[in-house]
Amino acid sequence: xxxxxxxxxxxxxxxxxxxxxxxxxxxxxxxxxxxxxxxxxxxxxxxxxxxxxxxxxxxxxxxxxxxxxxxxxxxxxxxxxxxxxxxxxxxxxxxxxxxxxxxxxxxxxxxxxxxxxxxxxxxxxxxxxxxxxxxxxxxxxxxxxxxxxxxxxxxxxxxxxxxxxxxxxxxxxxxxxxxxxxxxxxxxxxxxxxxxxxxxxxxxxxxxxxxxxxxxxxxxxxxxxxxxxxxxxxxxxxxxxxxxxxxxxxxxxxxxxxxxxxxxxxxxxxxxxxxxxxxxxxxxxxxxxxxxxxxxxxxxxxxxxxxxxxx
Amino acid sequence: xxxxxxxxxxxxxxxxxxxxxxxxxxxxxxxxxxxxxxxxxxxxxxxxxxxxxxxxxxxxxxxxxxxxxxxxxxxxxxxxxxxxxxxxxxxxxxxxxxxxxxxxxxxxxxxxxxxxxxxxxxxxxxxx
Amino acid sequence: xxxxxxxxxxxxxxxxxxxxxxxxxxxxxxxxxxxxxxxxxxxxxxxxxxxxxxxxxxxxxxxxxxxxxxxxxxxxxxxxxxxxxxxxxxxxxxxxxxxxxxxxxxxxxxxxxxxxxxxxxxxxxxxxxxxxxxxxxxxxxxxxxxxxxxxxxxxxxxxxxxxxxxxxxxxxxxxxxxxxxxxxxxxxxxxxxxxxxxxxxxxxxxxxxxxxxxxxxxxxxxxxxxx
Numbered sequence: 001x002x003x004x005x006x007x008x009x010x011x012x013x014x015x016x017x018x019x020x021x022x023x024x025x026x027x028x029x030x031x032x033x034x035x036x037x038x039x040x041x042x043x044x045x046x047x048x049x050x051x052x053x054x055x056x057x058x059x060x061x062x063x064x065x066x067x068x069x070x071x072x073x074x075x076x077x078x079x080x081x082x083x084x085x086x087x088x089x090x091x092x093x094x095x096x097x098x099x100x101x102x103x104x105x106x107x108x109x110x111x112x113x114x115x116x117x118x119x120x121x122x123x124x125x126x127x128x129x130x131x132x133x134x135x136x137x138x139x140x141x142x143x144x145x146x147x148x149x150x151x152x153x154x155x156x157x158x159x160x161x162x163x164x165x166x167x168x169x170x171x172x173x174x175x176x177x178x179x180x181x182x183x184x185x186x187x188x189x190x191x192x193x194x195x196x197x198x199x200x201x202x203x204x205x206x207x208x209x210x211x212x213x214x215x216x217x218x219x220x221x222x223x224x225x226x227x228x229x230x231x232x233x234x235x236x237x238x239x240x241x242x243x244x245x246x247x248x249x250x251x252x253x254x255x256x257x258x259x260x261x262x263x264x265x266x267x268x269x270x271x272x273x274x275x276x277x278x279x280x281x282x283x284x285x286x287x288x289x290x291x292x293x294x295x296x297x298x299x300x301x302x303x304x305x306x307x308x309x310x311x
Numbered sequence: 312x313x314x315x316x317x318x319x320x321x322x323x324x325x326x327x328x329x330x331x332x333x334x335x336x337x338x339x340x341x342x343x344x345x346x347x348x349x350x351x352x353x354x355x356x357x358x359x360x361x362x363x364x365x366x367x368x369x370x371x372x373x374x375x376x377x378x379x380x381x382x383x384x385x386x387x388x389x390x391x392x393x394x395x396x397x398x399x400x401x402x403x404x405x406x407x408x409x410x411x412x413x414x415x416x417x418x419x420x421x422x423x424x425x426x427x428x429x430x431x432x433x434x435x436x437x438x439x
Numbered sequence: 440x441x442x443x444x445x446x447x448x449x450x451x452x453x454x455x456x457x458x459x460x461x462x463x464x465x466x467x468x469x470x471x472x473x474x475x476x477x478x479x480x481x482x483x484x485x486x487x488x489x490x491x492x493x494x495x496x497x498x499x500x501x502x503x504x505x506x507x508x509x510x511x512x513x514x515x516x517x518x519x520x521x522x523x524x525x526x527x528x529x530x531x532x533x534x535x536x537x538x539x540x541x542x543x544x545x546x547x548x549x550x551x552x553x554x555x556x557x558x559x560x561x562x563x564x565x566x567x568x569x570x571x572x573x574x575x576x577x578x579x580x581x582x583x584x585x586x587x588x589x590x591x592x593x594x595x596x597x598x599x600x601x602x603x604x605x606x607x608x609x610x611x612x613x614x615x616x617x618x619x620x621x622x623x624x625x626x627x628x629x630x631x632x633x634x635x636x637x638x639x640x641x642x643x644x645x646x647x648x649x650x651x652x653x654x655x656x657x658x659x660x661x662x663x664x665x666x
Contacts, residue, residue: 003542033360052519054666061317077521084515091511098449105520135516172358177352179361196318217323217366278321 004063005030005152005184006051011060013046013208019189020046022208023060028186028201033178034186035216037285038205044188045085047205048156052082078106083141085157091130094142095123095148099147103150108149117143121169134161142170146177153178153293159194192282195267204285211288212256216281219250223279224259229251243291254279256285312348316357319321328367337435347377347385372375395439403419441520441527441647446533453538456496460546463488464553485550486577488527489543493581496542500536500590502598506661509596514666520584528658532589539585544554544580564648572639579643580631586650589656 004221021043028034038044038262043249046060049055051064053073089098095118102138116123121139124283126134130138138161143151153174161169168281175198178185189195195216197201212219233251235244240262245252255262263276279287312335316327335341344367347353354361368385373376379387414424464485468477504527508514518524587608592601609630616627628634630649633642 032362049666054515054518057666072502074521074523077519080519082515084511084519088510088512089516090513093447095442100442101444102520105522168358172355175358175360176351176355179354179489193319197358200360200362217325220321221326222322232615280319280321282319295316 001118003030004028006034006186007064008047008051008167009061010051012058013050013055014058015042015046020059020208021050024165024205024208024210026210027213028184028203030184031182032200033093033175033185033198034187034203036186036197036203036205037190037192037195038188039190039289043208044205044207045156046083046208048154048188050095051154052077052080055087079108079150080152080154081145081148083145083153085139087134087137087141087159089129089137089141089144092128092262094126094128095132098129098140098144099125102144103124106148106150110147110149112268113149114143114225117146117173117231120173132219135163135166138162139170142173146173149181150183152184152186153187157189158187159189159191167194174198176244178219186207191192192285197280203279204288205291206292207254209292211292219279219281219284222257222259224263225252225253225275225277225279226255226259226263226266226273227275227281228263228266228271228273230266230269233266233271235270243287254284282284312345314353314357314358318359322362325367325370328353328364329370332367332371336376337437341387343387343389347387348383349383413438441517441522441530443536445504445531447540449500449506449535452499452503453542456492456499456542457458457545460492460542463492463546464550468557470551475556481557481569483556485554486491486494486573489546489550489574490577490580492561493539493543493577493608494584495583496539498588498602499579501585501592501605502536502602504531504535505589505592505598505601506657507598510598518666524662528593528654528661531549532586535585535589536582541580548653565609575643576631579646581648583630583650585651587650593657594660600602 003150004027006026008024008026010027011021011024012019018199024043026036026046026047036044036047046055050057051062051069051162052071053076064308065079067076069076090101093101103111117123121143123136123139123143132140138158142155145155155174158174159170162170171194172186172188177183185198187195188198199216202215202216203213213224228251229249230251231249234241235246236242240255240257242254242256253262259276263273267273312332314328314331316324318324320327322330326329332341332347341347344412348356350361350364354364357364368377372388373377375388377385379385393409410428412423414427467484468481471477489606508517517527584605588601589606591604591608592598595601595604612627613629616629619625619627631646633639634645637645
């Protein structure tokens with residue numbers, strides 16, 4: 001467990017009768033950049049809140065930096081920096097005052113980082129927070145998180161309200177900062193391109209459940225779409241065959257693993273394989289979400305959760 | 312050496328970098344003992360995760376394409392043939408298949424397809 | 440740090456009332472110069488303003504200062520700092536209490552000095568003596584009201600709601616006590632009058648203890664609350 005910056009098992013959260021998070025499992029290796037992908041309302045923020053002790057899980061366990069969130073809330077917070085979804089900070093304080101405020105809480109605070117990022121991100125340090133633009137507000141939040149000298153950075157939708165240039169800046173800073181000090185970066189997003197740019201690992205959540213979790217490279221290496229023509233070709237869904245679409249005698253498969261050999265098998269059994277190609281993350285995400293919606297509306301059985309075992 | 316990667320492609324970023332390095336070497340743009348940018352520099356230039364660049368360099372080193380000097384610096388290697396001929400041929404096979412399939416689809420003859428391949432080899436030969 | 444932030448948040452309110460507390464008696468004395476009103480009624484007037492001032496300050500500070508991070512939606516920022524929620528509750532309460540006591544002290548000092556000036560016998564100030572017990576009771580009442588309003592604001596997560604609820608309780612309680620006495624012949628203790636057969640000192644200490652219980656209650660609610 002201590003090789004994981006974040007380890008979650010069977011985590012469940014209910015708001016009244018609404019099940020926001022359902023038996024979620026997450027494995028975030030230390031020192032990695034992990035993109036937590038999901039649509040709005042999929043459960044990303046609820047999960048993050050539970051990791052930080054802002055809300056309590058209904059059941060399941062969660063460990064951050066090797067410590068149980070139930071018992072070690074303060075030690076975790078001492079070593080974890082957080083940028084929340086709503087970028088609200090005390091409105092009447094200036095960024096400089098916010099730095100002064102935050103500084104005292106963290107023995108690992110890095111004054112040099114404050115200078116560096118204030119300059120790099122061009123933050124007006126003397127202006128009251130409420131008067132800053134949305135983009136600058138997010139940057140201030142990020143500055144406070146980066147200067148904390150934390151081992152783990154948890155960011156909930158950090159690029160909201162940022163223009164493309166600022167998004168790029170933010171991603172670069174996260175990528176570089178992570179590598180610098182071996183910091184683990186865990187960020188949630190519904191923007192796939194941002195995750196693709198810097199994440200090594202990706203976890204997809206929909207309807208509070210984990211759709212898949214894998215190294216991003218493995219996802220691109222392993223997932224394949226295969227189109228084939230033939231009659232009576234296999235139609236079963238499995239952990240390997242994510243989906244099958246049939247139109248007359250044309251079949252379209254989305255395969256999670258060993259796509260090439262699956263295509264070979266099809267060909268061996270008389271099918272004509274017309275196309276085998278890698279899938280972009282966007283397509284995989286849409287495919288999995290679509291499948292999850294079908295599953296939860298009662299059409300198919302349990303969604304097999306896909307995970308890549310190697311870290 | 313200038314790189315360009317597309318994070319949204321179906322091809323992993325590290326593979327894209329590998330490919331570009333190999334292409335550059337094959338075309339003579341990168342010569343033996345020429346230095347490659349450091350992992351941090353390249354990652355910073357491209358705005359990507361340094362671990363991704365590191366992986367690309369690892370794979371290239373494993374294939375004997377580049378070598379890291381202890382103390383710093385990554386250089387184009389002597390291209391010691393660490394791979395067996397059978398492995399090399401296996402690696403080339405998908406590209407050959409692609410060429411063959413495309414050619415047949417377009418209705419070209421075997422001679423025309425082979426001529427195309429010859430052309431490309433000659434181009435590389437000139438630059439070597 | 441958090442102490443500094445609490446001060447920053449209540450600073451304006453505090454300074455305004457501090458200045459007010461310092462000048463209300465001297466100004467009144469100047470205005471009434473020559474009328475003899477100060478000598479006659481000065482002590483009573485002072486006691487009345489002292490009481491009212493402190494209640495106003497108590498309610499105001501509670502509404503402004505009490506864990507208002509829920510109100511301005513920065514609770515996620517505050518409660519992810521590595522301190523217990525209890526810490527935030529008590530530090531915030533203490534800052535307000537300190538400010539309340541400071542204003543009380545300034546007002547008392549200003550009043551005493553003013554009355555001293557106008558008293559016929561400077562060595563026997565009318566303040567120290569007859570009205571002192573009343574002043575102490577006013578102070579206890581202010582601390583009680585402050586703690587109650589503070590806790591309600593924290594629990595209801597809104598300065599406005601907290602203020603309203605506190606006002607409702609403070610003004611409603613005496614009426615409730617009357618009703619209960621009339622219907623069931625039970626004497627409910629009214630803050631901050633003596634309780635039952637306890638001595639004055641014991642009663643005062645009990646009221647302060649109850650005030651602390653309010654804050655402790657708020658602490659428990661906030662610890663369990665979701666952000």
